[in-house]
Amino acid sequence: MATELQNLSSYDPGSTPRGEGKKIGIVVSEWNKPVTGNLLNGAIQTLLKFGVQQNDIVVEYVPGSFELTYGAKKLIEKIDPDSVIVIGCVIQGETPHFTFVCNSVTQGITELNILHNIPVIFGLLTTNTLEQAKARSGGRHGNKGDEAAITALKMIALNEKYK
């Protein structure tokens, strides 16, 4: 469903699992930091709202979105998280580089979900313009960081149901 039709920050609190005792890793790209900073804040505030403790949220930064896969892999290996959220903002430039970066992160995160028994959440904005990114990081379309946090809590619950 297009984001125009579904606000990224809309969710049903009643059907969102609690997060007490859960450890969440968050890997954040430094590229487009004003945007990724807003995404990170949305994710953290949403996790705290549902009971995740501040000390159980581990944040690491990487240079760009291409490095998100490696950062998520390290957190999975080293901090024993219940879920990892990757946060980035890739904005189309003049060259095909956008496509290679986006495809790499998509494939990398998909592979981590297959290889490890830890849900890795795709909190990546892939936009044509900075304006579109701002609209999806706390603007008129909500905050994808909120969406990523809710998704992490739901996937942790699914993982525990089928352990």
Ligand SMILES: Nc1c(NC[C@H](O)[C@H](O)[C@H](O)CO)[nH]c(=O)[nH]c1=O
């Ligand atoms: N143009 C954007 C990038 N490019 C950098 C790559 O992600 C990577 O860090 C570099 O190629 C070195 O490996 N990254 C973003 O996150 N967003 C962009 O818009």
Ligand SMILES: CC(=O)[C@@H](O)COP(=O)(O)O
């Ligand atoms: C996604 C990118 O790497 C891109 O923003 C870089 O810009 P350009 O394609 O103009 O070099």
